[in-house]
Amino acid sequence: MEIRWGKVSVWVALVAGFLLTLLARPLALSTSPGVLMGGYALAVSLAAAAGWLWGLLGAGVALGATVFLLQGENSGISAIGGLMYFGVVGLVEGGMGMWRRRARGGSRPPNKLDLVYNEVLFEDSPTIVHLVDEEGNVIRRNRASKTTLGWPGRNTLHLSEYVHPEDIGRFRKELRKLFDLGGIQGVELRFISERQHSVPVEIHGRRLSPKRAVLAALDRSEVMELQRKLAEEEARYRYLIEAAIDTMDSGVVLIDAGGKVIWANKAIERFFGIPRDSCIGLPARKVLERLLFRIDNRSEFEDVVHYAYGEGAAVENVECRVRSGLQREERILQYSSYPIENGGRIDHYVDITQLKRLEADLRRKTQDLEEMNRNLKEYDWAVAHDLKAPARTIVSLADQVLKQNPDGILPQDVRLNLELIREVGENMITLIRDLLHFSTIKVDAAAFEPVDLKKVVGAVCRELSSILEGVEVVIQPGLPTVMGIETRIAEVYRNLIQNAVKFNDKPTPRIEVGYEGEQGGLCILYVRDNGIGIREEFHETIFRIFNKLDPESEGTGAGLAICRRIVEEHGGRIWVKSRVGEGSTFYFTLPKARVRKVEEQYVR
């Protein structure tokens, strides 16, 4: 603490003035009131110089008046001395006041406002404020101290009561520093509350006197809590991000603005067999050098990456093939590199090995399919031309011989044989035709149109009217509209109706065409007859090509196979329910027409 020279000088001046006034006569220094007044004026001037203007002015007037009344004599001189005194005091005080104001920047001596400030600052401060002695024991404490630390009823606290036991040593050391040097700043330690809760604080201290100091302690618990939460959040965030990137199937390398690798994920280790710790901190180009050793298409890849690093450009989807190595399989990676906002960049390596493999598989399979399609085309050609031509020639020749040699010229058995040759040849041509038809049935779903089955069945029945003579044909109402190719669907009905008539031994053959409802977007349709029926073991095989059950019947047996092919090409299926002697019902399904289309059709 600084010594207030002003105060000291005031006291010295006052005491000196009084001594001079009182002792002047007994000591016979001088009896002149002027001398007395001069001495007194000197003392008061000194006091005034120290700043106690108004107090001394009052004192001066009172003393001046006393001296004047006491002396009686030489009153004029006394009055002049008193006036001189006022003048001198006024001048000196005015000058000193100006000098002081300049020196102190206009500070004011304490007043009521300062007391309020003190009250507010001290008592109401949210900061704990302790007035302590040199031992660290609290002599006075504010409200914040009471609310934070407890002991509300007490104004004093012992050191051991409010400093955390583990921090007492350190606190003492800081206290010594405070009294030695005059102040301490930002010391972090822990107080302890009445309830033994630890309170982290930051202490600022100021020495008031060799035995007194003020300590302001900021409660840091909230800050600490925030810091703890922040650290926790950050840890979680890092964990999330790093773990997420680490478990990714893509390799990621982060490069800072200076071109150094700041992070690489686990996939990089897996892809290249290089420990990532050995990469972090190295220049990205150096790391790249190491990766390149393991890349097959090194030169082409190197150019691209150097270009990207050099130009700060983005590079996308460059393929690089990584050779297999120790515990490392061969891979095909797709490299991309993007510059990011802060001047760094991110390199990605996406593993596309599996994709490439699948791609190759697919390509091979497509080739196989194309090859097969070519073969099928050739097969169609062979059937249409190479198989058919000789069969036709045989029939044609037999036919020619028969026609050129009318009855009687050829021996009867030769004639019979020639007729047989012609018949067999004709059958063969029919077979070839059916086979070809079967193998070339291709229904293009894109060409599907709404097909009104009422119309189709009606048309087929008219077309087959010659074979339907004497047959009872029942077309159930409610035949729906389906999606498909009309001519193909007509073919299905034509085949089924022909079969129903052909394989019928009843005096009145009966055929029923109907609709049984819908299932999974497919219409269930049927053609029922009262014919000979089909034994159950043939219910599957009849749909195979050229699987003719009755050798005596006409046709090749391709009809049902063609039906199945057409129905399946429409996405449906065909099956039969039958009892021998009672008849058969052929069921098949076709895709249901969408409502909108149907309406359109009706409008048309």
Next chain:
Amino acid sequence: MSAEKKLTVLVVEDTKHDYILIERSIRALEEKGIKCELHWVTTGEDALDFLYRRDRYANAPRPNLILLDLRLPGMNGLEVLEQIKKDERLRKIPVVVLTVSELEEDMVRAYDSGASAYLQKPTHTEDFEKLLNTVWEYWQVVRLPE
């Protein structure tokens, strides 16, 4: 058809039996006083040699009708057709495709390549004869550039 005009037919056919029927049909035509000239080759390569008058066909006449089978040894009929229609000098000769094939695809390709007609060979002799007579009649009526 004017009297001095002659029907010069090139038959590209490897089935001898069919050729015999064609020949017989042409003879019948000649008997009726119609001038006909019939040439027969059995492969696509020979057909082109004939048309370009190469080697042994150096003196071959230019036909004004070609009957072309699609199924031929070696080069097939469609390829011969494409070659003919690609050549500016040959393209005007009408080509009638005569085949056993019922393949829609063959027919489409034949017309796409510029065939004048696509005929399917009937199995029975009489039908075949009838078909040939129709062809002769038609191509006698049709006007062709010289």
